[in-house]
Amino acid sequence: MKFTSVLAAGTAAVLALGLTACGSGGGSGDAGGGDGDVTITVLPKNLGNPYFEASTAGAEEAGEELGATVEEVGPDTASPDAQVPFINTAAQQGVGALVVSANDPTAIGDALEEARSAGTKVVTFDSDTEPQFRDLFINQASAEGIADKQLELVADQIGGEGEIAILSASANATNQNAWIALMEEKLASDYPDIELVETVYGDDDDQTSFDKTAALLQSHPDLKGIVSPTTVGIAAAARYVSTSDAKGKVAVTGLGTPNQMREYVEDGTVEAFALWNPTDLGYLATQAAAALAAGDITGEEGDTFEAGRLGEFTVGADGEVLLGEPYVFDESNIADFDF
Known part of the structure; x- marks a missing residue:
């Protein structure tokens, strides 16, 4: 279990690293635009949510390792169609990839299809759309x-x-x-x-x-x-x-x-x-988005890619990539974490 092993080994250091977006060169820089010409837009359900602040920090960490430009945008409130204008803008700007936590499985579908038609790769994370609207879904756990x-x-x-x-x-x-x-x-x-x-x-x-x-x-x-x-x-x-x-x-x-x-x-x-570790989730989603944008993977079942410090991942059925298993926090370990 990649998730468990990351938490068990050097947890505090890893999480602090993720939240300050100070990645130390990853092993998958070649997979996602080390030349700095890949732009990835991160679109959480809403801004101001500590969970998504942590996932975006992970995305920024991955972007720093890959030499990619990572920008977070999003609505103030989580409603079914609030993300549509941000998707449209990203597509018009020609970003290489969108990393989206969907507020609704279908409400943003048309906008995502238009973005994909314009050449933007779409990775959902945390909350998925219907599979036909994206290239990959990075699932935090089953x-x-x-x-x-x-x-x-x-x-x-x-x-x-x-x-x-x-x-x-x-x-x-x-x-x-x-x-x-x-x-x-x-x-x-x-x-x-x-x-x-x-x-x-x-x-x-x-x-x-x-x-x-x-x-x-x-x-x-x-x-x-x-x-x-x-x-x-x-x-x-x-x-x-x-x-x-x-x-x-x-x-x-x-x-x-x-x-x-x-x-x-x-x-x-x-x-x-x-x-789970939301920093790792955003990090993995961004690594996958960069690999898609670079053409190293297509999102087909069986595709494999390197995700920096998290190691190698394989794309499963319906374009799903699994981060790991849930982790339990209680009085015995909560002081070890900072996110």
């Missing part, structure tokens, strides 16, 4: 692995029984919906004593997610756990619970970043949560 890990965490923290709720991002987010569907299936088959009573959407907005948490606790007085598969949602939920009567009674888990969640782990609001 959907099954992410869903399973979150259920394992909440089941362990509530003693394997009781009511839980899900606090998601937007109702159209591809990755969120895939994980939720798998969690629902797994709950029905493997967790008969746990009941999912409601799924709500905070739209990856801190205040909305905070308010949704309050509403969940009011609507479901017997609630034992909240699972939030989004970094904005889990932090907002933990913030609310940390100063409420629910602290110590309602478990909060899901997907979060260590810097957002540290105070809530340290004060006992949150026992454990999971994620």
Whole structure:
């Protein structure tokens, strides 16, 4: 597992390197434009999100290694079609590649097809479009692995029984919906004593997610756990619970970043949560985009490429490249991370 080994070996140094975008020459510079003529536009779901700030830092690290120009653009809010103008502008500018975390699987499809027709390679990461709209999808972990890990965490923290709720991002987010569907299936088959009573959407907005948490606790007085598969949602939920009567009674888990969640782990609001390394995710997506732009790969199943410090990757079915497996953060290790 590349992800686990990166975290286990020199974690703090690697993450600090990624977040300051001070890459030390990678092994795949020849694959993506060492002559400096490749331009890559990074388009997260929205700006101002710590998760995407970390992934963009990884993208900048890769760009520095490759001699490519990396520019981040994006909307202030995550809505289905908010990314379209940025895609159109990048295509008009003739960028070599777009690295996009999709707010919607189809709403940006036409814009991406036009960009590809103009010669721009399209790599999705974190949240995918329909496969026909892009060349590659850099998946942070398998959907099954992410869903399973979150259920394992909440089941362990509530003693394997009781009511839980899900606090998601937007109702159209591809990755969120895939994980939720798998969690629902797994709950029905493997967790008969746990009941999912409601799924709500905070739209990856801190205040909305905070308010949704309050509403969940009011609507479901017997609630034992909240699972939030989004970094904005889990932090907002933990913030609310940390100063409420629910602290110590309602478990909060899901997907979060260590810097957002540290105070809530340290004060006992949150026992454990999971994620992958978003810096590595942005780094890998940019390495793949550069390889596509250089013509070293086409995105076909079986293509292989070198991704600098992360090593070699192989393109799987439907143009998917897998970073690794989810990693669990708790009081025993959270101090080792800075992102």
